[in-house]
Amino acid sequence: MDETPVTGRVIAERYRLIGLLGEGGTGVAWLAHDELLRREVAVKEFRVPPGLDPTAARLLFRRLEDGARSAGRISHRNVVAVHEVAGHGGRPWIVMEPVRGLALSELLEADGPLPPRQVARIGSEALAGLRAAHAAGVVHGNVTPSKVLVANDGRVLVTGFGTGSGAAAVPPVAQGAAADLRALGAVLFTAVEGRSPRGDAPRAERADGALAEVVEGLLRRDAAGAMPAAEAEHRLRLAGAGGAVPPAPAAGAHGPAPAGSAGARGEKSDRSHVVL
Incomplete structure (x- = not known):
């Protein structure tokens, strides 16, 4: 060495x-x-x-x-x-x-729970990154608030792909993608509620209706009832932009939804991030 x-x-x-x-x-x-x-x-x-x-x-x-x-x-x-x-x-x-910017975990430590609209904007960008990874056949496997970065230029980036302990076997893409989406739901729940989700069907009480539907939809462990990634991203973008969000379809009746674009901003920082 x-x-x-x-x-x-x-x-x-x-x-x-x-x-x-x-x-x-x-x-x-x-x-x-x-x-x-x-x-x-x-x-x-x-x-x-x-x-x-x-x-x-x-x-x-x-x-x-x-x-x-x-x-x-x-x-x-x-x-x-x-x-x-x-x-x-x-x-x-x-x-x-x-x-250069701050990890979502640092924002939460400094400011506590974030406003629902800001969480929706962060969530839409993070979900777009995860969807791109899954389309490339790559799963994350450890989505946490420390792996979601809010950059000074307004971007939200997911980091930590392929740089974990390397001890665990990589799951199949479909299985790993589903786990990534549930983990992102937990991240957004924590960001808006100020606590980690508990139980099989946690309720997002501080979130407005649109964000709560997405967060709870992502957290569902039943694959048939979980909200699809495309629909979740579309709804998060609408909620983050302050637009009207139609009621979510019943569990198991989700259909595809178009994706839009939105930015997200946090406090500026000179810190450069690498996940350790």
């Missing part, structure tokens, strides 16, 4: 480390300068968990590389772009788009 990197060091003969972004359970994130394309990037260095033998470490790194390369297939404004998986010092380094 290579020695611990420091600011100013060049990784993979291309990425010069500028400064530390943060540390987490799976590694360290750096802001770096791509000396070939002359742009800033975020670089995540994976580290070997304590007590892991070399064979297990190689298998873990291989899973992480495969996950990151899968994430690189996603091209969408609401997903943090993965540019490259670079090898250096015997471990993979994930090169990503740097995002």
